[in-house]
Amino acid sequence: MNITVWNEFRHEKLNAAVAAIYPEGIHHVIAKGLQQEGVNVQTATLDEVEHGLTDKVLRETDVLIWWGHKAHEEVEDEIVQKIYQRVLEGMGMIVLHSGHFSKIFKKLMGTSCDLKWRQVGEKERLWVVDPSHPIVAGIGEYIELEKEEMYGEFFDIPEPESLLFLSWFAGGEVFRSGCTYSRGKGKIFYFRPGHETYPTYHNPQIIKVIRNAAQWAAPIVGPQLQFGKTDPLEKL
Amino acid sequence: MNITVWNEFRHEKLNAAVAAIYPEGIHHVIAKGLQQEGVNVQTATLDEVEHGLTDKVLRETDVLIWWGHKAHEEVEDEIVQKIYQRVLEGMGMIVLHSGHFSKIFKKLMGTSCDLKWRQVGEKERLWVVDPSHPIVAGIGEYIELEKEEMYGEFFDIPEPESLLFLSWFAGGEVFRSGCTYSRGKGKIFYFRPGHETYPTYHNPQIIKVIRNAAQWAAPIVGPQLQFGKTDPLEKL
Amino acid sequence: MNITVWNEFRHEKLNAAVAAIYPEGIHHVIAKGLQQEGVNVQTATLDEVEHGLTDKVLRETDVLIWWGHKAHEEVEDEIVQKIYQRVLEGMGMIVLHSGHFSKIFKKLMGTSCDLKWRQVGEKERLWVVDPSHPIVAGIGEYIELEKEEMYGEFFDIPEPESLLFLSWFAGGEVFRSGCTYSRGKGKIFYFRPGHETYPTYHNPQIIKVIRNAAQWAAPIVGPQLQFGKTDPLEKL
Amino acid sequence: MNITVWNEFRHEKLNAAVAAIYPEGIHHVIAKGLQQEGVNVQTATLDEVEHGLTDKVLRETDVLIWWGHKAHEEVEDEIVQKIYQRVLEGMGMIVLHSGHFSKIFKKLMGTSCDLKWRQVGEKERLWVVDPSHPIVAGIGEYIELEKEEMYGEFFDIPEPESLLFLSWFAGGEVFRSGCTYSRGKGKIFYFRPGHETYPTYHNPQIIKVIRNAAQWAAPIVGPQLQFGKTDPLEKL
Numbered sequence: 020m021n022i023t024v025w026n027e028f029r030h031e032k033l034n035a036a037v038a039a040i041y042p043e044g045i046h047h048v049i050a051k052g053l054q055q056e057g058v059n060v061q062t063a064t065l066d067e068v069e070h071g072l073t074d075k076v077l078r079e080t081d082v083l084i085w086w087g088h089k090a091h092e093e094v095e096d097e098i099v100q101k102i103y104q105r106v107l108e109g110m111g112m113i114v115l116h117s118g119h120f121s122k123i124f125k126k127l128m129g130t131s132c133d134l135k136w137r138q139v140g141e142k143e144r145l146w147v148v149d150p151s152h153p154i155v156a157g158i159g160e161y162i163e164l165e166k167e168e169m170y171g172e173f174f175d176i177p178e179p180e181s182l183l184f185l186s187w188f189a190g191g192e193v194f195r196s197g198c199t200y201s202r203g204k205g206k207i208f209y210f211r212p213g214h215e216t217y218p219t220y221h222n223p224q225i226i227k228v229i230r231n232a233a234q235w236a237a238p239i240v241g242p243q244l245q246f247g248k249t250d251p252l253e254k255l
Numbered sequence: 256m257n258i259t260v261w262n263e264f265r266h267e268k269l270n271a272a273v274a275a276i277y278p279e280g281i282h283h284v285i286a287k288g289l290q291q292e293g294v295n296v297q298t299a300t301l302d303e304v305e306h307g308l309t310d311k312v313l314r315e316t317d318v319l320i321w322w323g324h325k326a327h328e329e330v331e332d333e334i335v336q337k338i339y340q341r342v343l344e345g346m347g348m349i350v351l352h353s354g355h356f357s358k359i360f361k362k363l364m365g366t367s368c369d370l371k372w373r374q375v376g377e378k379e380r381l382w383v384v385d386p387s388h389p390i391v392a393g394i395g396e397y398i399e400l401e402k403e404e405m406y407g408e409f410f411d412i413p414e415p416e417s418l419l420f421l422s423w424f425a426g427g428e429v430f431r432s433g434c435t436y437s438r439g440k441g442k443i444f445y446f447r448p449g450h451e452t453y454p455t456y457h458n459p460q461i462i463k464v465i466r467n468a469a470q471w472a473a474p475i476v477g478p479q480l481q482f483g484k485t486d487p488l489e490k491l
Numbered sequence: 492m493n494i495t496v497w498n499e500f501r502h503e504k505l506n507a508a509v510a511a512i513y514p515e516g517i518h519h520v521i522a523k524g525l526q527q528e529g530v531n532v533q534t535a536t537l538d539e540v541e542h543g544l545t546d547k548v549l550r551e552t553d554v555l556i557w558w559g560h561k562a563h564e565e566v567e568d569e570i571v572q573k574i575y576q577r578v579l580e581g582m583g584m585i586v587l588h589s590g591h592f593s594k595i596f597k598k599l600m601g602t603s604c605d606l607k608w609r610q611v612g613e614k615e616r617l618w619v620v621d622p623s624h625p626i627v628a629g630i631g632e633y634i635e636l637e638k639e640e641m642y643g644e645f646f647d648i649p650e651p652e653s654l655l656f657l658s659w660f661a662g663g664e665v666f667r668s669g670c671t672y673s674r675g676k677g678k679i680f681y682f683r684p685g686h687e688t689y690p691t692y693h694n695p696q697i698i699k700v701i702r703n704a705a706q707w708a709a710p711i712v713g714p715q716l717q718f719g720k721t722d723p724l725e726k727l
Numbered sequence: 728m729n730i731t732v733w734n735e736f737r738h739e740k741l742n743a744a745v746a747a748i749y750p751e752g753i754h755h756v757i758a759k760g761l762q763q764e765g766v767n768v769q770t771a772t773l774d775e776v777e778h779g780l781t782d783k784v785l786r787e788t789d790v791l792i793w794w795g796h797k798a799h800e801e802v803e804d805e806i807v808q809k810i811y812q813r814v815l816e817g818m819g820m821i822v823l824h825s826g827h828f829s830k831i832f833k834k835l836m837g838t839s840c841d842l843k844w845r846q847v848g849e850k851e852r853l854w855v856v857d858p859s860h861p862i863v864a865g866i867g868e869y870i871e872l873e874k875e876e877m878y879g880e881f882f883d884i885p886e887p888e889s890l891l892f893l894s895w896f897a898g899g900e901v902f903r904s905g906c907t908y909s910r911g912k913g914k915i916f917y918f919r920p921g922h923e924t925y926p927t928y929h930n931p932q933i934i935k936v937i938r939n940a941a942q943w944a945a946p947i948v949g950p951q952l953q954f955g956k957t958d959p960l961e962k963l
Contacts, residue, residue: 107367107411109859129365129413130438131343133482141491144960146644146665147950151817151909156947160645169487172618172657173480173632175343175439177365178416181888185644185657185665189961190487193618193657193665201859202366203411239864242855244409246369251405251426252852253897255377345623380724382880382901383714387581387673392711396881408854408893409868417652421880421893421901425725429854429893429901437623475628478619488616489661579839579883601837601885602910603815605954613963641959645952647815647911649837650888662959674838675883716881718841723877724899727849 020237021059023080024050025071027087028064030215037215045086045213045220052226053084053233065090070098077101082111082233085118086213092122099123107203111236113229116213119174124209127202128176134194135171141189143167143212145196149183154197154208154231162224168214170194176209186211197228204241208232256473257295259316260286261307263323264300266451273451281322281449281456288462289320289469301326306334313337318347318469321354322449328358335359343439347472349465352449355410360445363438364412370430371407377425379403379448381432385419390433390444390467398460404450406430412445422447433464440477444468492709493531495552496522497543499559500536502687509687517558517685517692524698525556525705537562542570549573554583554705557590558685564594571595579675583708585701588685591646596681599674600648606666607643613661615639615684617668621655626669626680626703634696640686642666648681658683669700676713680704728945729767731788732758733779735795736772738923745923753794753921753928760934761792761941773798778806785809790819790941793826794921800830807831815911819944821937824921827882832917835910836884842902843879849897851875851920853904857891862905862916862939870932876922878902884917894919905936912949916940 026046030037041048046062053060063071065087077083083102087094099122106112106127114124119132145162147155162184171192177200184197196211210228213219220226262282266273277284282298289296299307301323313319319338323330335358342348342363350360355368381398383391398420407428413436420433432447446464449455456462498518502509513520518534525532535543537559549555555574559566571594578584578599586596591604617634619627634656643664649672656669668683682700685691692698734754738745749756754770761768771779773795785791791810795802807830814820814835822832827840853870855863870892879900885908892905904919918936921927928934 127365129363131482135482135485137485137487139487139491141487144663144665148644148646148667149650149909150645150912150949150952151914151947152949153947155949158950160950160953169485171485172620173478173482173622174620175480175482177413178437178621178653180414181650182654185667187659187663187665189489190491191489191616191659192485193616193659195620195657201414201857204858206859239859239861241858241860241863242409242866242868244411244858245868246367246371246409246411249371249373249405249407249428251373251375251377253425253427255375255426380899380901384880384882384903385673385886386676386713386716386881387678387711388713389711391713394714396714396717408856409858410856414857414889417886418890421903423895423899423901427852427895429852429895431856431893437621440622442623475623475625477622477624477627478630478632480622481632599837601835603954607954607957609957609959611959611963613959641957643957645950645954647952647954649885650909652886661961662963663961664957673886714881716883718839718843718881718883721843721845721877721879721900723845723847723849723897725897727847727898 020057020081021079022053022082022084022233023076024060024062024084025086026062026064027090028066029090030088040218045215048220049084049229053230065093070094072098072102077105080110081238082113082236084113084115084229085121085123086115087121088117088215091120094122099126103127106205109204109238109241111205111238112207113232113236114207114209116211119209127207130177131175134174135192137169137190138214140166141169144187145184146187147183148185149181152181152183153235154183154228156231157227158224164212164219164222166217167212167219170211204238206236208236256293256317257315258289258318258320258469259312260296260298260320262298262300263326264302265326266324276454281451284456285320285465289466301329306330308334308338313341316346317474318349318472320349320351320465321357321359322351323357324353324451327356330358335362339363342441345440345474345477347441347474348443349468349472350443350445352447355445363443366413367411370410371428373405373426374450376402377405380423381420382423383419384421385417388417388419389471390419390464392467393463394460400448400455400458402453403448403455406447440474442472444472492529492553493551494525494554494556494705495548496532496534496556498534498536499562500538501562502560512690517687520692521556521701525702537565542566544570544574549577552582553710554585554708556585556587556701557593557595558587559593560589560687563592566594571598575599578677578679581676581710581713583677583710584679585704585708586679586681588683591681599679602649603647606646607664609641609662610686612638613641616659617656618659619655620657621653624653624655625707626655626700628703629699630696636684636691636694638689639684639691642683676710678708680708728765728789729787730761730790730792730941731784732768732770732792734770734772735798736774737798738796748926753923756928757792757937761938773801778802780806780810785813788818789946790821790944792821792823792937793829793831794823795829796825796923799828802830807834811835814913817912817946817949819913819946820915821940821944822915822917824919827917835915838885839883842882843900845877845898846922848874849877852895853892854895855891856893857889860889860891861943862891862936864939865935866932872920872927872930874925875920875927878919912946914944916944
């Protein structure tokens with residue numbers, strides 16, 4: 020399996036507090052966490068040529084992981100269109116945290132993907148609400164994060180196909196924090212945590228979830244889909 | 256309740272066979288079928304100014320019904336964006352037949368909305384698979400249409416929130432023919448039948464379904480949604 | 492529409508604190524809240540003959556509302572079987588609070604319906620997560636209850652067809668508090684709040700939700716379902 | 728992974744036509760088809776002691792496959808209760824064909840699981856409608872079976888969590904033929920084909936689906952679920 024971890028990689032260069040937590044970038048920490056036998060992990064970032072997502076990279080990527088925040092608008096529409104096409108063809112996609120507002124996530128969802136937020140560093144507790152799902156394998160009843168940005172409902176997404184995590188926030192809000200979708204032959208997982216000023220991606224349970232999600236989202240050798248004009252299979 | 260029936264209204268002007276069935280346009284027949292006490296029905300068509308969908312019309316429309324086929328590309332992006340915004344705000348939307356390939360439906364779904372098709376006039380039988388849903392009120396176990404265009408799976412749509420009708424086609428295919436979705440505060444119903452060369456919208460059961468769907472899709476006085484930065488509700 | 496509000500009606504007789512809040516029983520307060528033009532509301536309680544749910548009552552009931560807690564085991568299996576049959580035939584059912592552990596709810600769900608709980612009187616905030624649904628009409632972004640019993644995840648229910656409310660609890664838990672299901676021709680709504688020692692059913696927003704739910708759950712004139720051996724519709 | 732294939736195993740002993748197709752029983756053919764490295768397959772049948780499903784067998788079974796038809800009533804309630812408990816604890820379950828009317832399936836679904844049927848040996852075509860799902864890996868756009876018993880809608884089951892196959896029948900009906908559910912920590916797959924008088928389980932594509940389903944339904948090391956009275960996680 021080939022995983023590509025994409026990161027905007029701007030906060031880490033501009034904000035010393037972020038750089039202290041993720042000196043080589045958020046993508047680097049996630050990529051390291053995903054390395055295991057049989058898995059090939061590479062990274063790509065906004066400021067590379069074609070954002071690091073050339074046709075070759077996309078064609079060979081089984082699962083694309085996405086972290087973006089302040090520069091969503093700088094992602095070129097042409098690249099977004101190519102990612103979209105690859106998802107419909109079967110590429111898995113894991114959208115993290117502020118990636119909820121990325122062009123590609125909004126395009127795949129068909130909604131605004133807007134939400135409430137507050138960045139004061141409060142406690143978040145992610146409760147598992149589907150204990151049968153492979154993405155929660157190895158996780159306890161909840162994951163607790165001492166300090167995170169708050170995201171609150173209403174989260175303007177389509178009804179998830181499976182809802183895996185619900186977040187409780189100290190400030191009084193809740194959030195649908197782990198949501199699965201399918202689009203064409205592709206599987207998508209949105210996972211809420213991961214504000215850049217907190218060491219969330221150093222948390223082994225968070226990495227475990229992303230790792231499970233990558234396994235789950237990997238493409239299957241599914242049917243060769245045919246569209247358009249078609250002859251009858253029965254005599255008419 | 257204010258319903259606006261939108262029709263591309265081109266086939267009826269160019270094709271005598273279609274004009275024979277729908278002399279005043281498909282929209283006219285549907286609009287007539289929807290008239291009842293407490294419901295105000297108007298129509299709009301592609302070739303009107305702003306496709307008949309001015310800001311005022313859209314603002315006052317509770318449910319928009321959409322039939323388009325050969326001129327999807329002529330619908331201006333700006334109007335599509337306005338319809339999209341209104342759906343998220345609560346306007347109901349019923350997309351009919353070849354409207355599956357309209358810009359607005361693809362934008363709301365986040366998929367290609369592609370499918371198989373065959374236009375030879377074969378038998379279609381729409382089976383009810385959710386007999387608890389208000390959209391099937393007054394319908395029997397199935398609706399039979401002697402001649403229709405075939406649409407076949409795989410239909411590239413997101414998993415429906417509720418699946419109400421499954422079509423059987425004489426040529427050997429099946430199709431998810433009645434699908435509901437929600438997007439933001441808006442409710443959407445896709446309903447398959449209605450090729451322009453057949454008198455499908457003269458069928459009282461088909462009209463009954465569209466009528467039920469309009470009632471179902473009408474906006475509710477729901478919560479005033481707030482997005483963006485928000486203060487805590489609890490002391491932190 | 493005929494609504495029957497069923498209540499175990501034991502706490503009110505045995506516990507002065509409960510009687511102070513609901514002197515004539517929880518069912519009485521709910522029934523009063525549901526009265527409006529075109530709606531006929533009656534009540535039934537455990538200690539009546541056949542628990543007040545005779546064949547005639549059940550046959551004429553469009554929506555059955557259920558509150559039970561300490562005497563689930565005293566509800567006779569034969570009556571449970573009759574209610575079950577009526578739900579499959581189209582009777583709507585609204586299960587409140589501790590009714591999660593009633594025989595009828597467990598039978599309809601196919602799961603244990605178990606959960607976490609704590610009865611110390613803490614704050615609950617029910618967030619709306621489906622602002623398009625008729626059951627939340629007239630409700631704001633959330634409902635706040637100063638004191639309630641806590642119910643926490645994992646709540647062992649099947650994946651809801653629509654998830655309408657998520658609860659935040661001061662003690663750190665979350666809960667799927669408003670869940671819809673369909674079973675046969677019947678529609679079911681589970682709504683969490685309503686511990687007997689708090690005036691929850693005097694809250695106009697809570698009553699509003701139950702009222703909306705009764706409208707939503709009312710049976711439709713759906714298809715006459717046929718089961719068993721059947722002749723082909725096409726020549727074989 | 729430990730798979731147990733359970734079969735009623737009566738038709739094969741009483742009907743020469745069935746015995747000709749499945750001389751050692753349906754369970755034997757399915758079991759053989761599932762054998763592969765890392766998978767341990769055993770069988771169990773109705774007439775064994777405790778139907779072959781002792782506490783030890785159930786405790787060690789990861790996925791239980793179920794074929795029954797004419798003797799559903801002979802399956803003891805106590806064993807059904809044990810299977811049910813094991814599903815909630817995480818054991819996967821694959822229910823085949825006429826198993827739709829088994830005690831265990833009805834108990835897990837919460838509905839009658841009734842349907843239409845016709846046994847004349849007509850053509851069935853199972854269309855894939857979720858090409859992203861691991862259960863359809865290696866399958867084309869459809870599976871065609873020359874002769875099968877017909878099952879027709881309305882199929883009285885809860886709305887599937889994922890709908891994978893839709894059947895077309897020559898006689899004019901359709902059917903939701905591949906449905907997934909979760910119950911507690913357990914995953915369930917219902918798969919329609921497999922009348923005893925046809926060689927359906929000798930079809931490599933049918934076996935492929937069952938094989939995929941067993942992989943999908945295998946339990947994960949999920950959260951240790953806690954129910955009942957619980958202390959607050961936050962200071963109240």
